[in-house]
Amino acid sequence: MAASVFLILFAITVLTCTAAHDFQTSIHLLRPRQGLGRQLVEGVDCLSWRLAVETNNLRNWQLVPESCESYVGNYMLGKQYRRDCKVVADAALEYASRLNLTGDGKDIWVFDIDETTLSNSPYYARTDVQFGALPYNATKFNEWVAEGTAPAIPAVRYLYNKLVSLGFKNVILSGTNARFQDVRAANLHKAGYRSWERLILKGDADKGLSAVAYKSKRRTELVSQGYRIVGNVGDQWSDLLGANAGSRTFKVPDPMYYIA
Amino acid sequence: MAASVFLILFAITVLTCTAAHDFQTSIHLLRPRQGLGRQLVEGVDCLSWRLAVETNNLRNWQLVPESCESYVGNYMLGKQYRRDCKVVADAALEYASRLNLTGDGKDIWVFDIDETTLSNSPYYARTDVQFGALPYNATKFNEWVAEGTAPAIPAVRYLYNKLVSLGFKNVILSGTNARFQDVRAANLHKAGYRSWERLILKGDADKGLSAVAYKSKRRTELVSQGYRIVGNVGDQWSDLLGANAGSRTFKVPDPMYYIA
Numbered sequence: 001m002a003a004s005v006f007l008i009l010f011a012i013t014v015l016t017c018t019a020a021h022d023f024q025t026s027i028h029l030l031r032p033r034q035g036l037g038r039q040l041v042e043g044v045d046c047l048s049w050r051l052a053v054e055t056n057n058l059r060n061w062q063l064v065p066e067s068c069e070s071y072v073g074n075y076m077l078g079k080q081y082r083r084d085c086k087v088v089a090d091a092a093l094e095y096a097s098r099l100n101l102t103g104d105g106k107d108i109w110v111f112d113i114d115e116t117t118l119s120n121s122p123y124y125a126r127t128d129v130q131f132g133a134l135p136y137n138a139t140k141f142n143e144w145v146a147e148g149t150a151p152a153i154p155a156v157r158y159l160y161n162k163l164v165s166l167g168f169k170n171v172i173l174s175g176t177n178a179r180f181q182d183v184r185a186a187n188l189h190k191a192g193y194r195s196w197e198r199l200i201l202k203g204d205a206d207k208g209l210s211a212v213a214y215k216s217k218r219r220t221e222l223v224s225q226g227y228r229i230v231g232n233v234g235d236q237w238s239d240l241l242g243a244n245a246g247s248r249t250f251k252v253p254d255p256m257y258y259i260a
Numbered sequence: 261m262a263a264s265v266f267l268i269l270f271a272i273t274v275l276t277c278t279a280a281h282d283f284q285t286s287i288h289l290l291r292p293r294q295g296l297g298r299q300l301v302e303g304v305d306c307l308s309w310r311l312a313v314e315t316n317n318l319r320n321w322q323l324v325p326e327s328c329e330s331y332v333g334n335y336m337l338g339k340q341y342r343r344d345c346k347v348v349a350d351a352a353l354e355y356a357s358r359l360n361l362t363g364d365g366k367d368i369w370v371f372d373i374d375e376t377t378l379s380n381s382p383y384y385a386r387t388d389v390q391f392g393a394l395p396y397n398a399t400k401f402n403e404w405v406a407e408g409t410a411p412a413i414p415a416v417r418y419l420y421n422k423l424v425s426l427g428f429k430n431v432i433l434s435g436t437n438a439r440f441q442d443v444r445a446a447n448l449h450k451a452g453y454r455s456w457e458r459l460i461l462k463g464d465a466d467k468g469l470s471a472v473a474y475k476s477k478r479r480t481e482l483v484s485q486g487y488r489i490v491g492n493v494g495d496q497w498s499d500l501l502g503a504n505a506g507s508r509t510f511k512v513p514d515p516m517y518y519i520a
Contacts, residue, residue: 007503044405045340045343045344045347047340047343047344048344048346048347049347049349050339050344051311051314051344051513052344052347052348052351054311054314054315055314055315055511056509056511057347057352057510057511058351059508080308081305083305083307083308084305084307084311084312086308087305087308087311087317088312088313088317089311091312091317091318092317106299248319249313249316250317251316251317253311
C-alpha cells in the first residue's frame, strides 16, 4: 500500500519534472556551456549578445561567439525564431492594414532574400558551417544558392502573399550576384513566392558597393521611377538603412552573420 | 524495503525538479500566464514582443501588453536587463577605444536621461504604474522626477565615466522639461555622473516638437557649434534617429514605454 502511494507520487513527480525539462529545452532558454550556479562561460550572455546584434549595437562582427554556437543553432531551428519572425510579420501586417493604397500600383514593399524571404538554415546547420561560428566561405555558400532549394520563412511568406492580396506590389532586392537570377527566381517560386514587381540582384554596375550603398542606389532608382516604398523587410540593418529606406522598416532576426 | 526505494527515488526526483524550477525562474525565462502545453495566453510571446520593441519593429505602442506585465517587471528588476545593459556598454566602449580623439575637446557622446543614465524602475515598479501596463500619468511621473532620487543604470554610468577618462565630453540631452534643470542635475550628480559638457532639457522654444524633431534640432545646434557626435546612447529610437544622430548609436533596452 505504502509502495503504491510512493509509486503514484513518483509518477506524478516524474511527469511534472519532465514537463519542466521539456519547458527548459524551449529555444530561448538554452544557454550553452553553462556551468553550475548560472555562471556563463567566457562572460557571454548569448541572449544579450543576440539582442545587441538585432538592435545594431554590435556592428561589423565576423563570427558568432564560439560559446554561443549551440545557442544560435538551437534558436534558428527552434520555436523562438519562428515566434520572433511571426511578430515581425504581424507588426508589418498591422501597419499595412492601416495604409491607404493610392491605387496606381506604385505602393511597394521591398523584401530581401537571404534570411528574409528564404531561409538558409539547412546550409547553416551543416557541420562545416556551424551557424556562423566558422568563417564565411563564398564558394560553398554559392554552391548552396545554386541548388535553389532554400525553404521559405513561413511568417514572411505569409506577410508577402497577404500584402499582394491587399493590393501592394513587392520588390525583391538582394545582394546575390545576378548570375543566379534564374535559380533564385525558381527557388522563390518553389518556396511559395509567386509574383513580384521586380527581382533585383547585384549586377556588374553594382560591383564594389557596400550593401547599404547598393541597396540605397537601387531603392533610389525605384523612387525615381515613381514607386513609393511604404515598407522594407530585411534581416540586416544594411537592408534597412540608407537612402529611401522606406516609410517603415521591419528587422527580421538573424544572429548568424553580419553584412556591412 | 520497496517503500524505501520509492522514497529515495521520490526524493531524488523532487530535487532534480526543484533545480529545474530554479533555472526556470531566471529572468529571461519568465513568461507569465503561460498555460500547459506551452500555449501562451492571448498569443503574445513576451520575449518576441520585447525583441520587436527593441528593433523598432513595433512603433507608437501605448501600453505593455497586459499578459507581459509580469514579464516586463521581472525583466527590468532582474539579471537579464542588467546583462543586456552591460553588453550595450561593452559594445560602446569597444567602439570608443578604437576612436582617435582629435584633442580639441569637440568629440562628444550624447546621452539621454530616463532609462539611459538614470533608471525610473523604482517608479515603474509601483502598483499604480505597473511597469508601463497602466497608462502614463504625467503628474505622477513629474512628482517622481521632482524627488530627484532616480538611481543610475550601473553599466551606463560605467560607460559614461570611462568615456570621460578616455578624453571624450558627454552631453546629456533629455526631453525632461527645463523647469527640472536643478533637480535633474542634482539627481545625476548624486547617481554618479559628475561632469558634463552640456545638460540640455526641453525649453519653451522646443514646445510642440516631437522627440525626434527636438533632439535632432538640439544635436544640429551642437554640430553647428563645432562638436562631432561620435556616439549617441539612448533607450528610445527617437533618441537615435533623425538629423546628426551620431557616428554610432547604442540602444539601451526599454520595454516599459514608447516615446515618438
